[in-house]
Amino acid sequence: MSTVCPPQNAESDPRVKAVFDDIRATRKVDTLNNLWHYLAATPGLLEEVWADVKTVMATESALDSKTKEMLYIAVSVANSCSYCVHSHTAAARARGMTNDEYEDLLRVVTLAARTNHLVTGLQVPVDAMFDQDQSS
Amino acid sequence: MSTVCPPQNAESDPRVKAVFDDIRATRKVDTLNNLWHYLAATPGLLEEVWADVKTVMATESALDSKTKEMLYIAVSVANSCSYCVHSHTAAARARGMTNDEYEDLLRVVTLAARTNHLVTGLQVPVDAMFDQDQSS
Amino acid sequence: MSTVCPPQNAESDPRVKAVFDDIRATRKVDTLNNLWHYLAATPGLLEEVWADVKTVMATESALDSKTKEMLYIAVSVANSCSYCVHSHTAAARARGMTNDEYEDLLRVVTLAARTNHLVTGLQVPVDAMFDQDQSS
Amino acid sequence: MSTVCPPQNAESDPRVKAVFDDIRATRKVDTLNNLWHYLAATPGLLEEVWADVKTVMATESALDSKTKEMLYIAVSVANSCSYCVHSHTAAARARGMTNDEYEDLLRVVTLAARTNHLVTGLQVPVDAMFDQDQSS
Amino acid sequence: MSTVCPPQNAESDPRVKAVFDDIRATRKVDTLNNLWHYLAATPGLLEEVWADVKTVMATESALDSKTKEMLYIAVSVANSCSYCVHSHTAAARARGMTNDEYEDLLRVVTLAARTNHLVTGLQVPVDAMFDQDQSS
Amino acid sequence: MSTVCPPQNAESDPRVKAVFDDIRATRKVDTLNNLWHYLAATPGLLEEVWADVKTVMATESALDSKTKEMLYIAVSVANSCSYCVHSHTAAARARGMTNDEYEDLLRVVTLAARTNHLVTGLQVPVDAMFDQDQSS
Numbered sequence: 001m002s003t004v005c006p007p008q009n010a011e012s013d014p015r016v017k018a019v020f021d022d023i024r025a026t027r028k029v030d031t032l033n034n035l036w037h038y039l040a041a042t043p044g045l046l047e048e049v050w051a052d053v054k055t056v057m058a059t060e061s062a063l064d065s066k067t068k069e070m071l072y073i074a075v076s077v078a079n080s081c082s083y084c085v086h087s088h089t090a091a092a093r094a095r096g097m098t099n100d101e102y103e104d105l106l107r108v109v110t111l112a113a114r115t116n117h118l119v120t121g122l123q124v125p126v127d128a129m130f131d132q133d134q135s136s
Numbered sequence: 137m138s139t140v141c142p143p144q145n146a147e148s149d150p151r152v153k154a155v156f157d158d159i160r161a162t163r164k165v166d167t168l169n170n171l172w173h174y175l176a177a178t179p180g181l182l183e184e185v186w187a188d189v190k191t192v193m194a195t196e197s198a199l200d201s202k203t204k205e206m207l208y209i210a211v212s213v214a215n216s217c218s219y220c221v222h223s224h225t226a227a228a229r230a231r232g233m234t235n236d237e238y239e240d241l242l243r244v245v246t247l248a249a250r251t252n253h254l255v256t257g258l259q260v261p262v263d264a265m266f267d268q269d270q271s272s
Numbered sequence: 273m274s275t276v277c278p279p280q281n282a283e284s285d286p287r288v289k290a291v292f293d294d295i296r297a298t299r300k301v302d303t304l305n306n307l308w309h310y311l312a313a314t315p316g317l318l319e320e321v322w323a324d325v326k327t328v329m330a331t332e333s334a335l336d337s338k339t340k341e342m343l344y345i346a347v348s349v350a351n352s353c354s355y356c357v358h359s360h361t362a363a364a365r366a367r368g369m370t371n372d373e374y375e376d377l378l379r380v381v382t383l384a385a386r387t388n389h390l391v392t393g394l395q396v397p398v399d400a401m402f403d404q405d406q407s408s
Numbered sequence: 409m410s411t412v413c414p415p416q417n418a419e420s421d422p423r424v425k426a427v428f429d430d431i432r433a434t435r436k437v438d439t440l441n442n443l444w445h446y447l448a449a450t451p452g453l454l455e456e457v458w459a460d461v462k463t464v465m466a467t468e469s470a471l472d473s474k475t476k477e478m479l480y481i482a483v484s485v486a487n488s489c490s491y492c493v494h495s496h497t498a499a500a501r502a503r504g505m506t507n508d509e510y511e512d513l514l515r516v517v518t519l520a521a522r523t524n525h526l527v528t529g530l531q532v533p534v535d536a537m538f539d540q541d542q543s544s
Numbered sequence: 545m546s547t548v549c550p551p552q553n554a555e556s557d558p559r560v561k562a563v564f565d566d567i568r569a570t571r572k573v574d575t576l577n578n579l580w581h582y583l584a585a586t587p588g589l590l591e592e593v594w595a596d597v598k599t600v601m602a603t604e605s606a607l608d609s610k611t612k613e614m615l616y617i618a619v620s621v622a623n624s625c626s627y628c629v630h631s632h633t634a635a636a637r638a639r640g641m642t643n644d645e646y647e648d649l650l651r652v653v654t655l656a657a658r659t660n661h662l663v664t665g666l667q668v669p670v671d672a673m674f675d676q677d678q679s680s
Numbered sequence: 681m682s683t684v685c686p687p688q689n690a691e692s693d694p695r696v697k698a699v700f701d702d703i704r705a706t707r708k709v710d711t712l713n714n715l716w717h718y719l720a721a722t723p724g725l726l727e728e729v730w731a732d733v734k735t736v737m738a739t740e741s742a743l744d745s746k747t748k749e750m751l752y753i754a755v756s757v758a759n760s761c762s763y764c765v766h767s768h769t770a771a772a773r774a775r776g777m778t779n780d781e782y783e784d785l786l787r788v789v790t791l792a793a794r795t796n797h798l799v800t801g802l803q804v805p806v807d808a809m810f811d812q813d814q815s816s
Contacts, residue, residue: 001806002259002813003361033263035255042375048735049254055728056247062236067203068244074207075248075389077529078214080352080624083255084248085531086266089547100198103586106529108204111192112211112220113525114518117619118185119171119219121485121514123138123493125677126681127169130222133397133682137670138677139497178511184599191592211525213393216488216760221395225683239722242393249389250382253755257349257378259357261813262545269533269546273534274541274803275633305807307799314647320463321798327456328791334780339747340788343754347661347792350758352624355799356792358810372742380748383736384755384764390729391715391763395682398409399713402766405410405669410667411769441671443663450783457662464655470644475611476652482615483656483797486622488760491663492656494674508606516612519600520619520628526593527579527627531546535577538630541805621801629803650801654794661793665757665786667765 002038010040019043019050026058033087066095074109138174146176155179155186162194169223202231210245274310282312291315291322298330305359338367346381410446418448427451427458434466441495474503482517546582554584563587563594570602577631610639618653682718690720699723699730706738713767746775754789 011017020040023032039046057068069092076084092102147153156176159168175182193204205228212220228238283289292312295304311318329340341364348356364374419425428448431440447454465476477500484492500510555561564584567576583590601612613636620628636646691697700720703712719726737748749772756764772782 001358001808001811002261003358003810004258005812031265033265034260035251035258038258038260042371042378045375045378048379049251052247052250056243061243062234062240063244067206068240070203070207071210071241071244072248073529074210075214075245076252077525078211079249079252079256080528081252081256082528082531083260083262084252085529086262086545086547088248089529090266098198099586103589104198104204105207106526106586106589107192107197107592108199108207109211109529110522110526111188112208112224113215113521114188115171115185116212116215116217116220117485117521118514118518120215120217120488120490121481121493121497121517122140122171122174123490124170124174124219125138126219126222128681129167129169130226130683131681132685137494137672137675139494139674141676178507178514181511181514184515209393213389216392218392218395221393222681222683225393235722239725242390242722242725243728245393246386246390249385253349253385254378254382256352256354257345257357257361257381259354264545266547267545268549273536273539273630274805275538275630276802277540303809305809306804307795307802310802310804314643314650317647317650320651321795324791324794328787333787334778334784335788339750340784342747343751343785343788344792346751346754347758347789348796350755351793351796351800353796353800355804355806356796358806360792362810370742376742376748377751379736379741380743380751381755383732384752384768385759386732387715387729388756388759388761388764392759392761394684394715394718396714396718396763397682398763398766400409401711401713402411402770403409404413409766410669411766412666439673441673442668443659443666446666446668450779450786453783453786456787457659460655460658464651469651470642470648471652475614476648478611479615479618479649479652480656482618483622483653484660486619487657487660487664489660489663491668491670492660494670496656498674506606512606512612513615515600515605516607516615517619519596520616520632521623522596523579523593524620524623524625524628528623528625530548530579530582532578532582532627533546534627534630537575537577538634617801621797624800626800626803629801633801650798653801654798657793657797658790661757661790662786664760664762665753665765665769665789667762 004038004041006034006037007040010037013040013043015043016040016046019046022054023050026054035083035087066092066097069095070097070101070105073105074112077109078113140174140177142170142173143176146173149176149179151179152176152182155182158190159186162190171219171223202228202233205231206233206237206241209241210248213245214249276310276313278306278309279312282309285312285315287315288312288318291318294326295322298326307355307359336367338364338369341367342369342373342377345377346384349381350385412446412449414442414445415448418445421448421451423451424448424454427454430462431458434462443491443495474500474505477503478505478509478513481513482520485517486521548582548585550578550581551584554581557584557587559587560584560590563590566598567594570598579627579631608639610636610641613639614641614645614649617649618656621653622657684718684721686714686717687720690717693720693723695723696720696726699726702734703730706734715763715767746772746777749775750777750781750785753785754792757789758793 011020020032023036039049069088072088073092076088147156156168159172175185205224208224209228212224283292292304295308311321341360344360345364348360419428428440431444447457477496480496481493481500484496555564564576567580583593613632616632617636620632691700700712703716719729749768752768753772756768
């Protein structure tokens with residue numbers, strides 16, 4: 001059940017085909033997960049989202065792929081995005097996240113949630129020592 | 137401005153002193169950040185929260201300290217906890233997070249937020265291939 | 273699956289019937305969506321919620337109906353309310369939202385989510401020039 | 409710093425004065441908290457919000473006033489509304505919430521946040537036994 | 545559909561069996577809800593979560609059990625945790641929450657959500673009179 | 681107070697200067713709001729964020745500028761981003777949002793928050809008629 005209908009024969013649109021080909025090549029997979037099929041209804045948005053995902057997640061950068069996928073899980077849990085929790089937990093595992101690391105991630109995410117709510121409940125003022133901003 | 141008043145001479149309460157001593161020893165610091173001073177008004181809660189934080193964040197585990205602090209930032213951003221964003225960004229830096237890694241973290245967190253909202257807007261159904269659960 | 277059971281023969285209760293009749297007349301529809309059937313278990317709450325929805329969404333006001341439904345989608349996405357995303361996307365379409373407008377809405381909503389998380393991560397201080405409040 | 413400017417001499421508008429008088433009489437206070445002063449810029453909205461707050465919070469109902477204020481705190485913490493956390497913690501105390509009850513509230517709110525994030529991380533399927541809905 | 549697979553014969557692990565036995569004894573139930581079956585895949589986390597839940601929810605404290613379950617519902621709604629909304633609504637009913645109390649809870653939770661968003665939209669400054677903190 | 685320190689003489693970096701020049705030209709302003717000064721510490725991220733903002737918000741598209749800024753406010757309120765609420769309320773006013781339209785926006789945003797929480801509390805199942813997806 002979705003708010004949009006994924007187009008049939010989506011790859012008959014050359015813009016969609018180009019993105020789908022690039023996803024398959026970049027990720028070395030044969031089948032694409034649902035997000036891309038549903039985005040095919042809006043080729044412009046498909047191109048933009050894939051460009052962003054490719055730049056941030058599929059390009060070498062300061063953090064390794066596994067860590068980036070774990071950060072993605074953490075945000076997706078806090079934002080209650082069921083689909084993203086599923087897809088990025090699978091992706092983190094595919095990039096080497098072990099069961100022990102996953103258990104550790106759940107510990108940190110749930111502890112953070114606990115203290116986030118505690119601090120917001122108490123309205124603790126921010127310590128001056130945390131301020132990096134010399135200009136203000 | 138807070139919903140509670142941190143007690144003066146908090147360490148005259150031996151339960152508070154024991155926790156404060158343990159935080160100083162574990163973290164190798166002389167001064168405690170505000171959260172602990174404000175929690176001192178409720179010694180039972182102070183003990184429980186510190187026990188949790190010590191177990192999850194200050195004990196060797198599958199993930200290294202820096203990664204755990206970065207996950208903490210990610211959740212705190214998504215939960216809009218200003219204090220926690222400040223304190224855990226400082227903690228991640230103290231555990232070696234570089235400027236490049238921080239920039240990368242911001243990229244991942246903000247991309248995740250973007251696709252979390254996209255997928256929730258589209259209500260994309262979860263792919264069967266993401267299901268780990270053989271029992272259902 | 274719900275936390276309440278929608279009553280059978282809900283319209284045998286005159287308070288429920290009066291609200292259902294008014295929804296059908298106001299919206300020019302024959303069937304009501306699930307929210308109203310489930311609220312029929314609590315007639316007082318049903319009356320209050322419908323009164324609010326009618327006042328805000330079904331009454332002429334400064335913003336046109338389509339814009340109001342699009343704002344409703346935006347909030348519902350950010351609050352992760354699957355039901356509301358579905359119902360208000362359908363309502364926005366019924367009030368004339370085109371595919372291009374929907375694509376544009378998704379762009380704005382997801383960009384906002386991205387910069388919301390960025391600014392919260394950076395804890396950027398609010399510019400004085402944004403302040404409307406001459407009294408403080 | 410606010411997005412609106414509270415009007416000076418707000419009570420020269422009879423609609424504002426009527427609401428302000430009713431708040432003072434209902435709450436038995438001489439001064440109003442900021443929310444009402446800022447809402448005075450939009451008298452229609454002021455009337456609607458006060459009518460809602462009076463009906464739900466200041467009218468006898470199944471739950472006592474203290475419990476209702478505590479529920480209000482819980483939601484406001486989870487929604488990261490600093491102002492509401494402050495105002496409803498003060499209101500709960502004014503209605504008799506003890507320090508022990510407040511500590512207990514913080515325990516429940518933070519535990520709930522923890523397991524909310526845990527369950528969302530694990531994507532645990534809802535048990536059939538929780539379903540109240542015989543119609544589906 | 546879940547991100548983990550609940551172990552078959554989970555109770556062949558003595559750590560899991562000890563927790564499951566304690567849950568059954570504490571709650572006086574024969575069958576456990578899904579959360580515990582899924583947590584059995586990570587016995588250390590299972591022990592920690594149950595210890596927390598038992599301490600906060602199943603131990604006599606300043607607030608009665610019904611009120612604690614209602615606060616749990618409030619947080620779970622605001623955090624959009626479908627599973628937790630279901631399980632804690634069932635728990636609150638089991639501890640005596642009446643239909644009128646549930647209707648009242650829904651009124652307070654939804655009013656709080658409304659004013660949380662209103663105050664955040666207006667960015668109303670916190671009144672000095674709400675400050676409990678004499679130290680700052 | 682921020683987690684980063686905005687660089688002094690930021691425009692001595694040609695990448696920063698190029699972006700700042702483009703913002704000033706696109707928006708026809710002399711001074712930039714804080715977000716851009718703080719992002720100048722990470723020129724790559726500055727370029728990416730401005731490119732996104734320019735594409736979505738400063739380019740002609742299906743929705744007019746005022747409507748897009750109002751959607752931005754709605755998301756920012758729901759995500760509790762104080763800075764974004766301030767900056768986009770100012771932007772919406774600069775693009776012609778009247779006081780009546782702003783009042784209407786607040787009504788819709790707060791009603792949506794209310795029913796989001798109501799529907800999540802009740803766990804109302806999505807109506808089949810809302811499904812656009814013929815493929816599932």
